[in-house]
Amino acid sequence: MTLWWARRDLRLADNPALLEAQADGPAAAVFAWTPALHFWSGRRRAHLARVLWSLDQDTDGALGVRRGPAPDVVLAAARETDSRIVHAAREFSPAGVREQEEVRAALEADGRELHLIGSPYAVAPGRVTKSDGTPYKVFTPFSHAWRDHGWHSPAPTADASSMRALTSDMSLDQQAAHGDAEDPLSETHEFRESQILEDLRAFIEGDLARYAAERDRPDLDSTSHLSVPLAFGQLHPRTILAATGAVRSDAARVFESEVAWREFHADVLHHHPSAQRESLTPVLPDDAWVTGRDANDAFRAWRLGETGFPLVDAGMRQLAATGTMHNRVRMVVASFLVKDLHVPWQRGADHFRRALLDYDHAQNQLNWQWVAGTGRDASPFFRIFNPETQAEKFDPDRRYRRRWIPELDTPGYPMPMVDHKAEREVSLAALKQRKSV
Ligand SMILES: Cc1cc2nc3c(=O)[nH]c(=O)nc-3n(C[C@H](O)[C@H](O)[C@H](O)COP(=O)(O)OP(=O)(O)OC[C@H]3O[C@@H](n4cnc5c(N)ncnc54)[C@H](O)[C@@H]3O)c2cc1C
Structure with missing residues (x-):
């Protein structure tokens, strides 16, 4: 056996x-x-x-x-x-x-x-390298080489009927019930493999067509929601790529490129395991971060969704209520914590680890580094998201913000806790200081 x-x-x-x-x-x-x-x-x-x-x-x-x-x-x-x-x-x-x-x-x-x-990837980390054998530091050339490398077709489905039974020493029913009180939306997070494959098929035949145009809109439900089954290994990215590969459209290529980001981050962490805690490029001087009580108060307002910046607050409340958050909003809340509140990215990443249902170590840590501008990819520290203009652009009818902040237009909603323009300048000044060292 x-x-x-x-x-x-x-x-x-x-x-x-x-x-x-x-x-x-x-x-x-x-x-x-x-x-x-x-x-x-x-x-x-x-x-x-x-x-x-x-x-x-x-x-x-x-x-x-x-x-x-x-x-x-x-x-x-x-x-x-x-x-x-x-x-x-x-x-x-x-x-x-x-x-x-x-x-x-x-x-x-x-x-x-x-x-x-x-491996949990279409191309195992470490396989895609430059012609001199060194790893890629930047996403776009990596993604081209990753496509050129290609991947296998999905393997056949295993025969489940011939498995030898092994007893369990715990009750899954009991464990599954534990989370219910905390998880009012548990029914919406699909957990059966057959249904996940069905959801993939429905996405490819349906929302994929709108994906390229709408994927940045948290108010519309146009993304695949496949990150949770991917995190638990209920779906292999090869299966996704086999399905999208059969579709001739720009949307299918854009979607594949998002899957490539997942592979890129895994590759970076494979070559630089220390990136799970340390900035790949330490962009700011050590004393640029707020510490002690100020940091705790700022972090608390961010975590609870009480910053007075509606897109940030809506995202943090969505995370608390459902264990997920739209990608665009993840970028905005992460940028806000690091560049407006001056709290190191590691603290935000730790909170996401505890809260996200699709938590994946490589994706979380490296996405935080990407937003913080501390990675090796081309995203620079001085790209600072403006939470107001991001909200106007990606939630134009305020539907997403209203959904998660019932008191949005009432006196009960807090004033902005900081002046974004001023904090942006503080971050840029810190960056200059480091550069001049
Ligand atoms: C600060 C921050 C933290 C994040 N933490 C995680 C995490 O812990 N786990 C996780 O799976 N994703 C993480 N992401 C990436 C991204 O937000 C989610 O994968 C995406 O929102 C999942 O929704 P979806 O499946 O509907 O995505 P879709 O838009 O439908 O994308 C399809 C798939 O492509 C992959 N993908 C899309 N965007 C990214 C990206 N930026 N990086 C890597 N892979 C991507 C995912 O596997 C996703 O399921 C993080 C992003 C940020 C900015």
């Missing part, structure tokens, strides 16, 4: 690690509910439980979900099923790589092997 260690690839379709596990006969499947999950928000944990519940249903109850550190859980399941080889998808985030090495060491000490195959 062989064992499939499911981690961030919670699907039956297009799953090379699972297929490999089944290649020589029946396979068993295990998921480790590790102590690290306690640091996730209740909402994200509840969603994970629903995703696992759905995968378990799709495999006729074969999935074993067990509490404990991954090396203990995987080794115990390998012994129990007498599996000499354990198959898993290769991880690329620093924490994922560390965990896989720990599992490998535990298995090898017991005379077993860990086989890693595939």
